[in-house]
Structures are given as C-alpha cells and as structure tokens.
Amino acid sequence: MKHSLIEIAFLAFTIGLYLLSLQLYRRWRHPFLTPILTAVTVIICFLIIFDFSYETYMTGAVWIDKLLGPAVVALAYPLYIHRGLLMKYTFPLLLSIVTGVCVGMFSGLFFAQMIGTSQDVILSLLPKSVTTPVAMEITRVSGGMPSIVVVFAMIAGIGGVITAPFLFKWFKIKSDMSRGLGLGAASHAIGTSKALEYGSQAVATSSVAMTISALVASIIIPIIASWV
Amino acid sequence: MIRMVSIVIIQVLVLYSMYLAGTWIQNALDLMIPGSIIGMVLLFCLLVTKILPLRWIQEGSRFLLTHLTLFFIPVTVGVIEFSHVFKGKGLLLIPAVLVSTILVMLISGILLDFFMSKRLKKGSNET
Known part of the structure; x- marks a missing residue:
C-alpha cells in the first residue's frame, strides 16, 4: 500500500511539474525555459534533497514512459499532413536530409574519438540531432545510454536554436525552406518550434526534415553502431 | 469534454496498437530498427493508402505530440545515475555537440538552398 502511494505521488508530481513548466515556457518563450529542462532540474533536486533513488522514482514514472512508443508512431501524422x-x-529534400544525418553522425563520432570517451558515450552521441523520443529508442537498440542521449539532444536543440539566426545571416541561407530544413535536421522539435518565426513553409519543411531524419537515422545508426 | 477525453484515449490506444505491431515486426524479422519507427512507417502507409482514415488518429496524435516532452522526462531524470559522463574531459562533449549541431544546420541548409536556387533558375528559364 505504501509503495503504490509513492508510485502515484511520483506520477502526479511529474505530470504536475510538467504542466507548471509548460505554463512558464508559454509565458516567456525562452529556449532555456524548455519545459523538459525546468521539470527535470526540479525533479533531480527533489530526489537528491529527499534522498530518493532513481529506481524508486521510476516505479511511478514508468507509466509515463510507456507512452513514448505511441508518441513516436504519432509522428506519422505531421509527415502525412506535409506529404505534398x-x-x-523529393530529391532535394531527401538528399539534404540524408547529408545532414551523416554530417551529424560522423562529426559526432570524430569529436568523441578526439576527446577519447568510452564506447557507450559514443553510441549515445550518434543520434543527438534526432528528435528525442526516437534518439532514445535508437540508443536502446544500439546499446548506448538513453538518459545521456537526451542531454545531448537537448544541447543540440537549444544550442542550434540560439545560434541559428547568426548562422543564417553569416552564411546567407535565405530561403524559408532551407532555414526550416536546417533547424529540423540539426535541432529536431526545438528547431521546428523556432521555425515558426520564418513562416509556415519553414515549419512544414522543418517537421518533414525532423521526421525523415529520424527515420533515416534509425536505419543507419544501428548499423554504424555495430562497427564502432 | 468527456467526449473529447474518450476520443483521445481511444485514439491513443489505436496508436499504441500500431506501436505493438511495429515491435512485433521488429522481433519477428530480427531488425535493428526500433519498433516504434516501424509503427510510424506502418501508420504513414495506412494513411496514404486511405485504409485508415485520418480522423481515427488525429486527436490522439495531436495530444501525444503536444505533450511529447512529458514522455521523456522520466528517462531524462535518469541522468543523475550517469553524472560521471560529464566529469573531467567529458565536459568537452558539450562544445563538441554544439559544433556538430552547427555543422548539420549549415551543411543541410546550404545544400537545400543550392538545390532550390537551381530549381528557381530552371523554372524562370522555362517560363
């Protein structure tokens, strides 16, 4: 009985904190206020202060985790909407997206080898430009650490969104479609929400780029991972 | 309100069954592609071929995608068990990820810009 109480409490705690940080983000719209960052920081502090283990937390939170699979399936919906x-x-989009996936993967691999990190860190680094739920699924298959890939994906998302306006200006990337594509391919869902500022065409391209690169990455990365 | 909630729940269950089908295919064929991605491709095919009407999954998909962040909060909290990754030279991983992200954005964006300008030129020559 005591256990199920803790389970329900952690479940409600997570959902409540999420809703709260969502309100915070909707009010100020700053990339550092991305709901996941706020919510996770608060939960981690709570667990450390009150000395709960991650395992105890997960007994309740695991119910939220179960919705991740169907959420990835739902990505077919925006792809279907923008199928036109x-x-x-077809050709320019696919070529740019596949190139983006490869650049992200191999540059990540190169830097990781330069730094000299362990194998499971490298495996968690490969899918960093992919939308977080898919990146987690890929790491689960390829043998990396799902919790770590989320951190990398968050750095890619927030970092990309902050640098994007300067990059577009300095390198004269002018068309809305190309801007959207870059944002979606490099910074996944966080990038797609930034693409809103460049118009509906940018959003559409961005969400196509995000979904297709997730698809391409989930085919390529497990193969690359088996070579690393 | 109750009607809307039940529609969302039923449609999420439809999406969940696609996910299960994807996982089943993954195991049956011994694939390295995640089952959820197979489920996504499956759903896309069913939508394009009109076997599954869009309105059967529309509300459920919107709900899941709007609150996508919520679903990976639990796993992200697990980072407390892996804090050693970011100690010492592991800290260098952060600038590495940033540079790699910038490269992806630049190269894919410039590439599409190049294709589109060629296409535009071709288009204006034809007209």
Whole structure:
C-alpha cells in the first residue's frame, strides 16, 4: 500500500511539474525555459534533497514512459499532413536530409574519438540531432545510454536554436525552406518550434526534415553502431 | 469534454496498437530498427493508402505530440545515475555537440538552398 502511494505521488508530481513548466515556457518563450529542462532540474533536486533513488522514482514514472512508443508512431501524422511538400521536392529534400544525418553522425563520432570517451558515450552521441523520443529508442537498440542521449539532444536543440539566426545571416541561407530544413535536421522539435518565426513553409519543411531524419537515422545508426 | 477525453484515449490506444505491431515486426524479422519507427512507417502507409482514415488518429496524435516532452522526462531524470559522463574531459562533449549541431544546420541548409536556387533558375528559364 505504501509503495503504490509513492508510485502515484511520483506520477502526479511529474505530470504536475510538467504542466507548471509548460505554463512558464508559454509565458516567456525562452529556449532555456524548455519545459523538459525546468521539470527535470526540479525533479533531480527533489530526489537528491529527499534522498530518493532513481529506481524508486521510476516505479511511478514508468507509466509515463510507456507512452513514448505511441508518441513516436504519432509522428506519422505531421509527415502525412506535409506529404505534398515531400512529393514536390523529393530529391532535394531527401538528399539534404540524408547529408545532414551523416554530417551529424560522423562529426559526432570524430569529436568523441578526439576527446577519447568510452564506447557507450559514443553510441549515445550518434543520434543527438534526432528528435528525442526516437534518439532514445535508437540508443536502446544500439546499446548506448538513453538518459545521456537526451542531454545531448537537448544541447543540440537549444544550442542550434540560439545560434541559428547568426548562422543564417553569416552564411546567407535565405530561403524559408532551407532555414526550416536546417533547424529540423540539426535541432529536431526545438528547431521546428523556432521555425515558426520564418513562416509556415519553414515549419512544414522543418517537421518533414525532423521526421525523415529520424527515420533515416534509425536505419543507419544501428548499423554504424555495430562497427564502432 | 468527456467526449473529447474518450476520443483521445481511444485514439491513443489505436496508436499504441500500431506501436505493438511495429515491435512485433521488429522481433519477428530480427531488425535493428526500433519498433516504434516501424509503427510510424506502418501508420504513414495506412494513411496514404486511405485504409485508415485520418480522423481515427488525429486527436490522439495531436495530444501525444503536444505533450511529447512529458514522455521523456522520466528517462531524462535518469541522468543523475550517469553524472560521471560529464566529469573531467567529458565536459568537452558539450562544445563538441554544439559544433556538430552547427555543422548539420549549415551543411543541410546550404545544400537545400543550392538545390532550390537551381530549381528557381530552371523554372524562370522555362517560363
């Protein structure tokens, strides 16, 4: 009885904190206020202060985790909505997206080897530009650490969104579609929400880029991972 | 309100069954692609071929995608068990990820810009 109480409490705590940090983000819209960052920081502090183990926390939170699979399946919905764009520009879009996935993967691999980190860190680094739920699924298959890939994906998301306006200006990336594609390919969902500032065409391209690169990455990365 | 909630719950269950089907295919064929991604491709095919009407999954998908962040909070909290990764030279991973992200954004963006400008030129020559 005591156990199930703790379970329900952690479940409610997580959902409540999420809703609260969502309100905070909606009010100020700052990339550092991304709900996941706020919520996770508060939960971690809580666990440390009150000396709860991650295992205890997970007994309740695991119910939220179960929705991750169907959420990835739901990514087919935006892809279906924007399928016209994909049909019209199949070749340029696919080529740019696949190149983006490869650049992200191999540059990550290169830097990790330069720094000289362990194998499971490298495996968790490969899918960092992919939308977080898919990145986690890929690391689960390839043998990395899902908790670590989330951190990398968050750095890629927030870092990309902050640097994007300067990059577009300095390197003269002018069309809304290219800007959207860059944001979606490098900074996944966080990038796609930034693409809103460049218009609906940018959002559509960005969400196509995000979904297709997730698909491409989930095929390529497990193969690369078996070579590393 | 109650009607809306039940629609969302039923549609999430439809999506969940697609996820289970994807995982089943993954195991049956011994694939390295995550089952959820297989489920996504499956759903996309069913939508394109009109076997599954969009309205059967629309509300459920919107709900899951709006609150996507919530679903990976539990796993992210697990970072407390792996804090050693970011100690010492592991800290260098952060700038490495940043540089790699910038490279992806630049190269994919410039590449599409190049294709589109070529296409535009071609288009204006034809007209």
